[in-house]
Amino acid sequence: MELDERKFRILQAIIDDYILTASPVGSRTISRKYEQKLSSATIRNEMSDLEELGYLDSPHTSAGRIPSHKAYRLYVDQLMHMVPLTVEEAGQLRSHFDQRMKQVHAVAQRAAQALSSATNYASVIMTRPTQSSQLRVKHIQLVHVSPGVALLLLITDTGVVKETLLHLNHELGIDDLYRISRILSERLVGCKLEDVPAALMQMAGEWREQSELLTDILEGARDQLSVPQPEVVVGGSANLLRYPEYSDIEKARELLLVLETKDKLMHLLEQGAGMEFTIRIGSETGLPETSDCSIVTGTYRVGSDTIGTIGVIGPTRMQYQKVIAVLDYVGRTFAQILREQG
Amino acid sequence: MELDERKFRILQAIIDDYILTASPVGSRTISRKYEQKLSSATIRNEMSDLEELGYLDSPHTSAGRIPSHKAYRLYVDQLMHMVPLTVEEAGQLRSHFDQRMKQVHAVAQRAAQALSSATNYASVIMTRPTQSSQLRVKHIQLVHVSPGVALLLLITDTGVVKETLLHLNHELGIDDLYRISRILSERLVGCKLEDVPAALMQMAGEWREQSELLTDILEGARDQLSVPQPEVVVGGSANLLRYPEYSDIEKARELLLVLETKDKLMHLLEQGAGMEFTIRIGSETGLPETSDCSIVTGTYRVGSDTIGTIGVIGPTRMQYQKVIAVLDYVGRTFAQILREQG
């Protein structure tokens, strides 16, 4: 059996209604609100077919039907039409970003706020994503802080700044630092971030005999720079409690726990890091705790480098069109701000 | 009527039991579990007195009694005995901090994790507290990034690093930056953070005629450095959903919303910022959303400067002794780590 055009329409109506109300949709509702030319009996026949095809589930005999994950999949792939944001919505979103912000972290936080207040779902932003190791070193320098303490400063292409305090066993003057900075720069500028630790190792080997001080620094630095830690910002978790799907408090707790646990979150986001957009529905998310959630992610770039993956997490019956529109807008704004000050 | 020693004991037993079970405590329970020499009838009489004195409430005639806020106040002020952490508990807490961590932010996050996993409540850590403006500039420097872009780096007493990218209208070489860095250092090192913007203003005035470049930098820097923003880290919000007091999802949502809203959180923490410890119960917290919560805060210092306020938020029937012990331990560890690398 194939899905003819009418079945598509009916399925779409059911999904739309279910997204709105969160309660099973009956044939009569569809007949009255969406397909007034058809009687409820006809709809019933069609719904029966749709159930057989796996697009609808019935919680029990005498409730209405609810869309299956397969239905949502079809919906986001084919049925959904893009809706642009209204001028007001866009303005409201933009207002979250009003001030000139400097740090990626701050921008990310605002973006998360914007996302979740516009969608009423939870939002996640991961900066320095999987490919951050592809970033190239633009600048590296040691800065004098006090005798025995120096700050190692590393700036990448996209303006991401890594700074780390080094405690050294040697007193050293500003001149030493300047000299060493030059050595580091010569060797590392233009180098990929992921290659930095190896390069440092090699340098440490080469210089071991000549300068104990330098090897000291190199080894200290290697520890710090080896694992570029992605940063994760979460916003609007409390929003999720609005929805009846989380009225079971134990489920809600599990979900919120995921949003608090960086590794799980990152796992969720990294799956989508390659693609421009991802929509994962229910079990597609890969975590049992989110098996009744959907996750929409987008990845944004500055130049050719990924700077962040941003995502929205909500119930499977989320308002996909709106989420995508908002996500895109926020993502662009996010990238744009970082670009302006990169 | 005065509280004699027996009344104290009974009240304490009621509070202890209620903290454990979250359900109203009856006279029989006390008689069996806590005061085996007394019959339930005697306890009943005493409980009746305690209710009249305002230490107990009864939800309805035939439930047991629950402690009033006044009772908790008495409890934390007089009845509670300090219990030291067991060796295992301390070890477990310490394990959260294992790695050498550099950034205040990272340490704070670990501390929050430690706090909430040890207490099963939510935890909040505010770094750069109210008095962060009292911090003194230890080091200030401009770092060359690319022509037209420089990084202004400022390090304080406690190792707090502020960095901000400046976009300049001038091309400038490394020598220029070095020269200007010296000028800035001469003037600003040792200066309180809160005085920096004013000092910059003044300098801008003095140099306006001589160096357009310098004033450009100074004015850019002033914007960035003017408002030292406290940073707030939250951990373990999901823990709160464990407790029956938040089985009403709407209440839970409101509370979680507070934990997501920086200004409200900071408001909560700043009240206790002066004192070494604070325990605020119910309405004492000052926010309607937390009127059935208690908040325990501690403030920690490095040298004479406050570096953070850390707190635990839970239901009024929280395990105060344990919370205080954990809070103290984590607070000390937190301060110690920052001190070691300051």
Added chain:
DNA sequence: AGTTAGCACTCAACGTCATAGAGTGCTAAC
């Protein structure tokens, strides 16, 4: 052949009611 009216059937949700059990307050005896 597709559509629809009609009808019997199903099942969660809701309100009612009786019961059980935990707890109180009072009184009288110890």
Added chain:
DNA sequence: GTTAGCACTCTATGACGTTGAGTGCTAACT
């Protein structure tokens, strides 16, 4: 001052019937 005993109160629980939304099927209609 303490305690046993008892009547009383009130929630929680479960049984039960009713209601209403919804289905599936059949037969009639276009």
